[in-house]
Amino acid sequence: MTAPTISATARDQREKPSPADGRPAPAGKFRTVLHHRAGRKLLPLAVAVLVLLPLGAALWGGGGWPAAQTVDVSGPLDDANDWVLDNRDTHPLFLYFLLHLSNSATSAVDAVYAGLAQLGWVGVTAGAVLLAWRAGGLGRSGLKVAATALAAFAVCGALGMWDPTLMTIALMIVAVAAASLVGVVLGLAAGLSDRFDRILRPVLDTMQVLPAFAYLLPFVLVFGTGTPAALLCTVIYAAPPMARLTALGMRGADAGVLEAATSLGSNGWQRLRTARLPLARKEMLLGLNQTIMMALSMVVIAALVGAGGLGEEVYSALSTVDVGKALAAGIPIVLIAIWLDRTTAAAGDRIGDSASSAAPSGRGRFLHGRWAWALVAAGTVAAAVAGRLAGARLWPEAWTYGISTPVNKAQEWITENLSSGVPVLGGTEVWSQNFTLWVLNPLHDGLTWLPWWALLLLVAGVAWLVGTWGTALTATLAMAGIGVLGVWDKSLNTLSQVLAALVVTLVIGFAVGIMAARARRFERVVRPVLDAMQTMPQFVYLIPVVALFGVTRASAIIAAVVYALPAVIRITTQGLREVDPAAMEASRSLGAGSRQQLLQVQLPLARPALQLAVNQGVVLVLAVVVVGGLVGGGALGYDVVKGLSRGEMGIGMTAGAAIVCLGLVLDRLTQPAKARARKGA
Amino acid sequence: MNRTQLTRTTAARAAIASSAVLGLLALSGCGAAETGRSTEAGGTKTVSLTVPSWVGAQANVAVASYLLKKEMGYTVKSQQMGEVLAWDALSKGDIDAIMEDWGHPKEEKQYVENKKTVVKGGDLGVTGHIGWFVPKYYADKHPDVTDWKNLNKYAKDFATVESGGKGQILEGSPDYVTYDEALIKNLKLNLKPKFAGSEASQITAIRKYAKEKKPFLTYWWNPQWLNNEIEMVEVKLPEYKEGCDADLKKIACAYPNTPLQKFFNKDFAKDGGDAATFLKNFKWTTDQQNDVALMIADQKLSPEAAAEKWVKANESTWKAWIPKK
Structure with a gap:
């Protein structure tokens, strides 16, 4: 995928000094400043600790969060739950507003699905291929993207998943359209108004960190199970990247161009339409790409509330513990992701090209703009008609291949041979046990051993060291919020798992990232694996993970590592690659060996990228805490699942809110200080 | 997933698609929207069943849907969802019946006694x-x-x-x-x-x-x-x-x-006709359910194939469920 997640790209871009600043990248100098600043902070911090520690011990003693200082929010939440149940058939809010929303959502998805089904498999495949080709420029350059699309659809059909794939695509089309619209509107407002931007940012952060499982339930209560709830949850989860990148594009508009537009007498609306929006096209396309990826990652979760499609196939495979069948439904999701990613990325590249190069050549003119779209449409219709005449609407049964049995056999063989009794290495189960005994248990015990006020102090101190007073305040308040919600112990359990997962992710991620940055061939091999790791629904690999590592917290950690690793590897590789070649050259001419070069030049210079990788690791690990709850992670993740499946909003939302608080704390503790400083400035 | 019945005219549908997306945003508040969708949507006889996550209950749904489709000419929609969510959907009329319930006193009180939107459907026969x-x-x-x-x-x-x-x-x-x-x-x-x-x-x-x-x-x-x-x-x-x-x-x-219970939506129980009678009559033994469940889970047959196999071999059992004309 082009970019791991939105926050990565957005922060990445936010951080890069824009050319207008005219400042050189201040990496080296910055480091000394930080050291200096950190050094200056250490002394007051030590004094504060010396004063506060005995004070805290005297006032509150040890132990977990005091029960007297909790607020039980589950009562009011459960009341709200009951109110909705009693009133949703009669109250005007439902009759005149929400039900319209629900009914139009259902009919939109049904209509798109019916349209796709009418096109037949020939028409849909032709349409997808032509669209990809069009995005790639309709020339020879676009052929590779078109081939990707063709292969993706052929495999979906061959796996016997044609109909669920169509259903999922229909849901995606409507969800992405709605999410992009919402995103663009929010992004425009945030791009034009500083105040709105400040209000919007924490909202977007929450939308992304709050586990979708937690807010599925309110939507189900209001809309019932089925398409509307699934659609709206997907929109909520997928809209933030579009909003962020649109705002970024608006803000990044060249001041000179805007000035010129003003001096030519255009008013605000005209400036927006003719200057700002076209200039932001590239960011907005990246936003669309990210929105699509986020929406696709909701496919399986949406199926929990009756969205149907590929997600439902994954679920029904899980109930018979059929890994092969789950994989057969998971692969199309990965392929749809790859098809759409390559297509939107190709379109994005062309925007960059056309901006730099002059007018298209003579032949190219015919293949641009409206003509090209007409060609795509005509081709699709022609293929659909041809397909209908040949009498083929559903994917031919004879062309499908069941992969379930061989995959299950392979899975069994692997788990049997790797889980224990491996000479020297010991096997996965032994690792899992040792990891739990020597890393996870001590970490958890340590966190619960710390008195609650000491933990708050620790958070405040670290946040202050890496950031500002504001950072420390937010982090401490978020940590205290967890206590007030009354889920202190469970949160510490989750926190210990998140920290352990983070360490594993970073160790592996940095190692692989460094290798990939230094060996191009290795990177080319790793890339498709990373793509699959990131887009494959976690539900597909739950069973093999449990078979290898047992129902343990270690399994939950493995699931998190698999999900977070690709982003960390990518950011590390990219960061190392972007190190100034002049600095590398200089060090080589001074006689530095390969190892010295890496340790003393490349890594220090890539420090901002590595910090970003840490931050992204945290966010992504937290995003799959809920999935961990499904394989024995327990704690907050389990509570969120429990809230949804038992229909108890109190439990689910409280745990969800606690996860958001943990996210806030960890984000503030790991956010690259430079971004913070710029934000504060 | 059986959505083929939706395939109607292309152009009109595509037009609806675009206007519906707009409608989603515009949200004209001109009238009260329809609440639950009726069971006779689109003029065809449709029955909606929930498919729970465990295989035994999938066996019930597989056999019931097979008979409803093949022997009685119904269209069956089945939807996978959690148990409590299914109760809620049953009350709203999104689904017509839960074929196997292991006891949800809280929901039973809320929907059967208080709101009276759900009625009992009798024993499934399995304990x-x-x-x-x-x-x-x-x-x-x-x-x-x-x-x-x-x-x-x-x-x-x-x-x-x-x-x-x-x-x-x-x-x-x-x-x-x-x-x-x-x-x-x-x-x-x-x-x-x-x-x-x-x-x-x-x-x-x-x-x-x-x-x-x-x-x-x-x-x-x-x-x-x-x-x-x-x-x-x-x-x-x-x-x-x-x-x-x-x-x-x-x-x-x-x-x-x-003793595992069946539950029906109130309107379905009243107006569901033959389908409702059939589902009320649906009763089999633990062993029979297990046979079908094993075919699904162990032999990896699709639920439809498993149901077909069972139906062919056990005609005397299911003949009694189908209401006499």
């Missing part, structure tokens, strides 16, 4: 039983483990790195009815529940233990297709007596035997 189980290979070696009083003696055998020195009892999906935490406390057992979080994880873990012939203690139930693959023996808890589960905090007795 469900929840309990604590150990594998047979372990019980053979230590016969006295099957009495709860001896569990503390064997707790160390069930200990894992996760259970902090206590014996581990494996728990399943949060969906399922359990009060093991209270039981452990009230019976003063040296056990700690480990929540697998999903049935798939629990089954995988049990299979893993069984393959290595390791001892384990698990929350488990019958009928369950895995019981045919891995033999398990129940640990006897203090006997269940009427009312001993009234206060869940003080509970100290076994789980009851539950």
Whole structure:
């Protein structure tokens, strides 16, 4: 995928000094400043600790969060739950507003699905291929993207998943359209108004960190199970990247161009339409790409509330513990992701090209703009008609291949041979046990051993060291919020798992990232694996993970590592690659060996990228805490699942809110200080 | 997934698609929207059933849908969802029937007694039983483990790195009815529940233990297709007596035997015609359900194929369910 997640790209871009600043990248100098600043902070911090520690011990003693200082929010939440149940058939809010929303959502998805089904498999495949080709420029350059699309659809059909794939695509089309619209509107407002931007940012952060499982339930209560709830949850989860990148594009508009537009007498609306929006096209396309990826990652979760499609196939495979069948439904999701990613990325590249190069050549003119779209449409219709005449609407049964049995056999063989009794290495189960005994248990015990006020102090101190007073305040308040919600112990359990997962992710991620940055061939091999790791629904690999590592917290950690690793590897590789070649050259001419070069030049210079990788690791690990709850992670993740499946909003939302608080704390503790400083400035 | 009936005219549908997306945003508030969708949507006879996550209940739905489609000419829509969500959908009329319910007193009170949107549909014929189980290979070696009083003696055998020195009892999906935490406390057992979080994880873990012939203690139930693959023996808890589960905090007795129940949407029960009568008549034995479940879970047949196979072999059973013309 082009970019791991939105926050990565957005922060990445936010951080890069824009050319207008005219400042050189201040990496080296910055480091000394930080050291200096950190050094200056250490002394007051030590004094504060010396004063506060005995004070805290005297006032509150040890132990977990005091029960007297909790607020039980589950009562009011459960009341709200009951109110909705009693009133949703009669109250005007439902009759005149929400039900319209629900009914139009259902009919939109049904209509798109019916349209796709009418096109037949020939028409849909032709349409997808032509669209990809069009995005790639309709020339020879676009052929590779078109081939990707063709292969993706052929495999979906061959796996016997044609109909669920169509259903999922229909849901995606409507969800992405709605999410992009919402995103663009929010992004425009945030791009034009500083105040709105400040209000919007924490909202977007929450939308992304709050586990979708937690807010599925309110939507189900209001809309019932089925398409509307699934659609709206997907929109909520997928809209933030579009909003962020649109705002970024608006803000990044060249001041000179805007000035010129003003001096030519255009008013605000005209400036927006003719200057700002076209200039932001590239960011907005990246936003669309990210929105699509986020929406696709909701496919399986949406199926929990009756969205149907590929997600439902994954679920029904899980109930018979059929890994092969789950994989057969998971692969199309990965392929749809790859098809759409390559297509939107190709379109994005062309925007960059056309901006730099002059007018298209003579032949190219015919293949641009409206003509090209007409060609795509005509081709699709022609293929659909041809397909209908040949009498083929559903994917031919004879062309499908069941992969379930061989995959299950392979899975069994692997788990049997790797889980224990491996000479020297010991096997996965032994690792899992040792990891739990020597890393996870001590970490958890340590966190619960710390008195609650000491933990708050620790958070405040670290946040202050890496950031500002504001950072420390937010982090401490978020940590205290967890206590007030009354889920202190469970949160510490989750926190210990998140920290352990983070360490594993970073160790592996940095190692692989460094290798990939230094060996191009290795990177080319790793890339498709990373793509699959990131887009494959976690539900597909739950069973093999449990078979290898047992129902343990270690399994939950493995699931998190698999999900977070690709982003960390990518950011590390990219960061190392972007190190100034002049600095590398200089060090080589001074006689530095390969190892010295890496340790003393490349890594220090890539420090901002590595910090970003840490931050992204945290966010992504937290995003799959809920999935961990499904394989024995327990704690907050389990509570969120429990809230949804038992229909108890109190439990689910409280745990969800606690996860958001943990996210806030960890984000503030790991956010690259430079971004913070710029934000504060 | 059966959505082929939706395929109608292309152009008109495409137009609706675009206008509907706009409508989603514009949200004209010109009139009250329709609440629940009726069962006779589109003029065709449609029945909607919920497909629960466990295989036994999928067997009910598979056989019922097969007969409704092939013998009675209905269109059947089936939707996968959690148990409590299914109750809610049943009340709204999004689905017409729940074919297997293991007891949800809270929902039953809310929807059957208070809102009166759901009615009872009678026994399924299958009796469900929840309990604590150990594998047979372990019980053979230590016969006295099957009495709860001896569990503390064997707790160390069930200990894992996760259970902090206590014996581990494996728990399943949060969906399922359990009060093991209270039981452990009230019976003063040296056990700690480990929540697998999903049935798939629990089954995988049990299979893993069984393959290595390791001892384990698990929350488990019958009928369950895995019981045919891995033999398990129940640990006897203090006997269940009427009312001993009234206060869940003080509970100290076994789980009851539950005759599994069917529930219908009120309107469907009244106006559902032959389909409603058929589903009311639908009643089979634990063994029959297990046959179909095994075909789905063990032989990896699709639910439709399994249902077809069973229907062909058991005509006398299902003939009685279909209402006489």
